[in-house]
Amino acid sequence: MPVHVAVRWHALFFDEERSGCIVAQTILPWIPYFGHVLGYIKHGDDYFSDLCDKTSLPTFNIGMASVNISLITPKMFKHLPKVHHLGLAPLVLEMFRRSLGLGKNSCDLLSEKDDHAKFFCKEVSRLFREELGPAQQVRKHALKIDEYICSHIAKGNDITAMDLEDWVFKCLVGSLGKALWGGEKGPFADDNFIKQLRIFLLNIQNLNNPVTLMIDKKVLHARQYVRQGFESFSFEEFRAAQGSGDQEDNLLDNVRQLCLQHGASTEGWTDYQMLLITGLAPNIMAASTWLMHHLLADPALQTSVREQLYRFVEASPDSIDLSQVSDACPLLAATWHEVLRFHGSFTLGRYVHQDTTLAGKYLLKKGTYALTPIRPHHRDARTWGPNPDEFHPERFLGSDGKINEARRRHLRVYGTFGLLCPGRFLAVHMAMALAVRMLLAFEYYALDGPHVIPQEAKDSVAGLATPAWDVKVGVRKPPINYDHVKFIFKAGLDTRIQE
Numbered sequence: 499m500p501v502h503v504a505v506r507w508h509a510l511f512f513d514e515e516r517s518g519c520i521v522a523q524t525i526l527p528w529i530p531y532f533g534h535v536l537g538y539i540k541h542g543d544d545y546f547s548d549l550c551d552k553t554s555l556p557t558f559n560i561g562m563a564s565v566n567i568s569l570i571t572p573k574m575f576k577h578l579p580k581v582h583h584l585g586l587a588p589l590v591l592e593m594f595r596r597s598l599g600l601g602k603n604s605c606d607l608l609s610e611k612d613d614h615a616k617f618f619c620k621e622v623s624r625l626f627r628e629e630l631g632p633a634q635q636v637r638k639h640a641l642k643i644d645e646y647i648c649s650h651i652a653k654g655n656d657i658t659a660m661d662l663e664d665w666v667f668k669c670l671v672g673s674l675g676k677a678l679w680g681g682e683k684g685p686f687a688d689d690n691f692i693k694q695l696r697i698f699l700l701n702i703q704n705l706n707n708p709v710t711l712m713i714d715k716k717v718l719h720a721r722q723y724v725r726q727g728f729e730s731f732s733f734e735e736f737r738a739a740q741g742s743g744d745q746e747d748n749l750l751d752n753v754r755q756l757c758l759q760h761g762a763s764t765e766g767w768t769d770y771q772m773l774l775i776t777g778l779a780p781n782i783m784a785a786s787t788w789l790m791h792h793l794l795a796d797p798a799l800q801t802s803v804r805e806q807l808y809r810f811v812e813a814s815p816d817s818i819d820l821s822q823v824s825d826a827c828p829l830l831a832a833t834w835h836e837v838l839r840f841h842g843s844f845t846l847g848r849y850v851h852q853d854t855t856l857a858g859k860y861l862l863k864k865g866t867y868a869l870t871p872i873r874p875h876h877r878d879a880r881t882w883g884p885n886p887d888e889f890h891p892e893r894f895l896g897s898d899g900k901i902n903e904a905r906r907r908h909l910r911v912y913g914t915f916g917l918l919c920p921g922r923f924l925a926v927h928m929a930m931a932l933a934v935r936m937l938l939a940f941e942y943y944a945l946d947g948p949h950v951i952p953q954e955a956k957d958s959v960a961g962l963a964t965p966a967w968d969v970k971v972g973v974r975k976p977p978i979n980y981d982h983v984k985f986i987f988k989a990g991l992d993t994r995i996q997e
């Protein structure tokens with residue numbers, strides 16, 4: 499078992515003191531140079547988690563071919579927000595340079611190699627926070643996305659079966675894409691664009707193959723189709739078509755202007771759109787699909803969730819407040835949080851720009867990557883209670899049946915380095931909107947015996963693992979029709995918005 503052997507070997511390399519800081523131990527792989535790379539290819543992020551689980555070291559180093567990594571275990575999470583000289587963009591670049599086929603201009607900006615590039619990355623990050631953080635922005639995006647979700651459901655009103663993950667992808671990513679990229683006039687209005695986007699995103703690992711001949715032609719074609727879709731969409735034409743009186747502030751348009759101001763070429767802006775969709779779509783799509791899988795696999799859970807939901811809808815039959823779903827349907831919200839905990843097994847990280855220290859003593863060396871696998875934390879019984887390897891939404895409920903906020907705050911899926919995902923408020927409302935709409939629109943049943951939840955794919959690269967295969971499920975219309983129910987969103991500036 500390579501991981502065991504690696505842990506045994508590290509005893510050869512003691513913590514070493516250098517100019518007042520500690521150089522953490524190095525864990526060597528069984529096969530020199532490539533051993534950790536092979537472990538990662540085989541086991542995905544679980545490989546890093548296993549290494550953390552098998553050592554009591556707070557942090558340690560590994561080499562993956564020429565890339566040096568400091569793996570940081572949950573014991574040190576509380577120190578991460580205070581570490582200086584870290585950058586997210588260079589890590590994103592390392593992960594996606596080849597698979598997205600990024601051009602030189604984008605690579606230069608993402609590398610944060612000079613002050614200008616660093617400033618650009620900070621500005622984009624600030625813009626996201628401004629555009630996705632405030633309650634009125636979340637309301638605007640969430641209600642728009644709900645409109646598109648409804649029209650997607652209405653189009654398939656008479657379906658009798660669905661491929662679950664495929665359906666969630668088309669509905670949710672299609673709706674998010676339309677909300678951000680020009681609605682029915684943008685690339686996401688083309689069904690084939692969404693189909694190709696799904697092929698491209700689910701096969702990103704394949705696109706990382708340095709030997710182009712070994713990349714599936716279908717996947718290369720899908721990437722090309724998506725690039726062309728973004729390239730040929732013009733925000734100028736879209737804005738002009740909207741008319742001057744009806745100009746809406748558009749998140750993507752603002753990001754684009756920022757990119758152009760900082761010298762991004764047209765090709766660079768297309769790269770940036772590819773990066774954005776690669777970062778935004780897979781997490782929310784995977785989490786929403788897992789949510790439906792768990793509801794299908796546990797009929798008692800689904801019945802209880804439906805009971806709370808029907809009570810909520812019937813209490814205000816014409817419109818329900820999307821910002822109140824968590825309070826009115828705590829079991830649905832608890833299932834969402836449990837999905838994030840249970841399937842939140844990925845690794846977060848940063849590039850180290852300059853020698854710096856973790857907890858004021860462990861050296862993080864310039865040019866390395868600081869990585870934090872979050873599974874060891876998400877499966878720790880001291881934080882989550884008994885049986886952390888099992889799926890139990892009730893662990894997020896207090897004795898009063900409401901969400902246990904203190905426990906929810908232990909989730910680390912939105913970040914460990916201090917800055918959290920700016921889309922986290924929108925994410926939960928999108929997921930709740932989709933789940934509520936799906937539960938109201940259809941009843942679901944397994945087509946062959948009890949519903950079996952698929953395994954997690956080992957080759958997911960950006961965030962939550964996607965299901966390793968898709969499952970066809972039967973659907974039928976429920977006895978009561980709730981198609982007329984509207985969503986409103988009352989949470990405002992003075993109320994805390996849930997995440």
Ligand code: HEM
Binds near residue numbers: 630846911912919928
């Ligand atoms: C369950 C769903 C989601 C999860 C688990 C998730 C998780 C994350 C994580 C871990 C990061 C990196 C944070 C860091 O290391 O600093 C991130 C970044 C980001 N997320 Fe999310 N995310 C989700 C949904 C969304 C959605 C729906 C949006 C927007 C529509 C979004 C927008 C972003 C953006 C723009 C960034 C980059 C932030 C920056 O450059 O500073 N995310 N997300």
